[in-house]
Amino acid sequence: MFLIAGLGNPGAKYQANRHNIGFMAADEIASRWRFGPERAKFQSVIREGEVDTANGPVKVLLMKPQTYMNESGRAVGEAARFYKIKPQDVIVFHDEIDLAPGRFRMKAGGGAAGQNGIRSIISQIGADFRRGRMGVGHPGEKELVMPHVLGDFHKAEQPWLQALLQACADALPFALGGDDERYQGEVLRLAPAPKFSPRQAARGEG
Incomplete structure (x- = not known):
């Protein structure tokens, strides 16, 4: 079994934030593949399902931690321990300010690079899990980072955002x-x- 976690903050006011791109990725994966209904478990909203691979269907636990971003590790760690899932079989989708908007990088292991949700997960299951780093761009000044990630995607960003979400699900x-x-x-x-x-x-230029 694989554990796929999309990171974000719970609640309607955060729903369209750049910081919630991980939640958006989880929702897109659930709609693309065969997943059951949402339910509450492991301090998260979870779905269980299957994804077809070249080696046949693979079981996946898909989760959106409801602990707020900075405590995401509590939820991911609880689920990973319950199902005895190795860190290498944990994939976490999250926003990445050090990548230009729409860029994507897969990375296994390493540090948190200032991403507090990733730091929290490292503290619970170690650093060997895999990260789907989804670029949201940097506002240019350190003091603008928080309003940037907690701001909603602009209308002009929707085309690349939707394409990236669909690609992450289709290529899974x-x-x-x-x-x-x-x-x-x-x-x-x-x-x-x-x-x-x-x-x-x-x-919002360009």
Whole structure:
């Protein structure tokens, strides 16, 4: 079994925030593949389902922690321990300010790079889990980072956002088959990132 966690903050006021792109990815995966209804467990909203891969269907626990971003590890750790899921079989989708809007990187292991949800998960299950880093751009100044990630996506950002979410869901069998490099390449092929700088995107230009 794989555990896929999308990170975000619970509640309607955060729903369209850049910080909630992980929740959006989880919702897109649930609608693309065979998943049951949402229910509450592991301090999360979870769905159980299957994704077809080249080696046959793979069981997946899909979760959106309801602990707020900074405590995401409590939920992910609880589920991983319950099902005895190895960190290598945990994939976490989250916003990444150090990537330009629409860019995507798969990464296994490493530090948190300032992402508090990732830091929380590392504290619970170690660093060896895999991260789907979804670029939302950097506002250019450190003091603007929090309002940037807690701000909603602009209307002009919707085309690349929807393309990225769909690509992450459509290409998922490669990640579940263990080929993160192929997965990253397929996501970028299906959803080429727009040609603008992160700072332009943060100001809603372009």
